[in-house]
Amino acid sequence: MTRIAAVHGTLAPHRYDQSAITDMVARRCLPRGADRHALDRLHRAATVRARHLTLPLDEYEALDGFGAANDVFVRTATDMGAKAVREALRLAGLTPADVDLLVFTSVTGIAAPSVDARVAGRLGLRPDVRRVPMFGLGCAGGAAGLSRVHDYLLGRPDQVAVLLSVELCSLTFQRDDPSPANLVATGLFGDGAAAVVVRGSARPGDTPGPTIVDTRSRLYPGTGRILGWEIGDSGFQVVLDPGIPDVVRRHLADDVRGFLDGHGLKPKDVSAWVCHPGGPQILDAVGEALDLPDAALDVSRRHLAEVGNLSSSSVLHLLRDTLADRRPPGGTPGLLLAMGPGFACELVLLRW
Structure with a gap:
């Protein structure tokens, strides 16, 4: 088994x-003189108290077009990504020269050379480092990235892999777009990055993190239009269907229970739920579908309130917080899960 x-x-x-972000969105997205009651209601319903943004608020109103926003993405994603990988390697007691695979996931900007290549050059990773940039997985990218790292290390157990996620969601906000989907997104998403260092089972090293036992991916037929991007002249325009919680209620329980059953487990056996905080209604749907205790998703709800939804980075922040604040008893199982465009679900079974 691979180990985090x-x-x-x-x-x-x-x-x-x-409240300050809501005021900016009202100026940037609503027609002049429009009633902002619906915007205020949507932002309150997100249950987010504060968020971290790439730019000062007043610079978003001046950001002109997709090209300008993407230039900021490339520059900032490289800076934040290099910082995250450097610190994760330090915590693992490793150096850039130890990295055999670098997987990068993001859905909030594009670059060629890709951000992982820029980070590799910035940090001095080996010239023969393998790179896998992944785009389009959205909020599921952190969980999917862990799954692909695990797959790789099963075949190369003596190696070290790094997963990097950088999501600068604020750069995708659409000016002059008062659609419900855009207003919901402007109240929910924040900017962040995360890096995970994973060792193969034969790689020497004393690390206390959990092992990755197994993974599972699910695509739900007929749901491709409920979440994602429309790509236009102004950049990424969010597709966010209000029926997503119903899809979660309809499908998630069978997938999770079937996955756990293959390992002789049931949801009640899981000691830690590392669940992507897609929004309060998504978390409610997950809890209802799996019949979880009220406190099972507290870390996810706290993360959402403190920094918002960081897309693919959020579930990795939650993994860090679970390791730091609520480390489960040794030998017990945990489940990391996230959902994203496709519509898709990614499950990662952990054992502490």
Whole structure:
């Protein structure tokens, strides 16, 4: 089994209360003189108290077009990504020269050379490092990235892999777009990055992190239009269907129970639920579908309130927080899960 050696999360530099962001969105997205009651209601319903953003608030109103936003993404994602990987390697007691595979996931900007290549050059990773940039997985990217790292290390158990996620969601906010989907997104998403160092089973090293036991991926037919992006002249326009919680209620329980059953487990046996905080209604749907105790998703709800939804980075921040604050008893199982465009679910079975 592969072992998680270290997790490090970082946040964008500019922190604002939700009310200040709502005021900016009202100026940037609503027609002049429009009633902002619906915007205020949607932002309150997100249960987010504050978020970290890439730019100062007043610079978003001046950000002109997809090209300008993407330039900021490339520059900032490289800076934040290099910082996250450097610190995760330090925590794991490793150096950049130890890294055999670098997997990068993001859904909030594009670059060629990709961000992972830029980070590799910045940190001095070996010239023969394998790289896998992944785009389009959305909020599921952190869990899917862990799964792909695990797959790789099963075949190369003497190696070290790093998963890097950088999501600068604020750069995708659409100016002059008062659609419900855009208004919901502007109240929910924040900016952050995370890096996870994973050792193969034969790689020497004393690390206290959990092992990855198994993974599972699920695509739900007929749901491809409920979550994702429409790509237009102004960049990434969010697709966010209000029926997503119903899809979770309809499918998640069977997938999770079937996955756990293959390991002789049931949901009540899971000591830690590392669940991506897609939003309060998504967390409610997960809890109802799996009949979880009220406190099972407390770490997810706290993360959502404190920094918002960081897309693929959030579940990795939650993994870090679980390791730091609520380390489960040794030998017990945990389940890391996230959902994203496809519509898709990614499950990672852990054991402490």
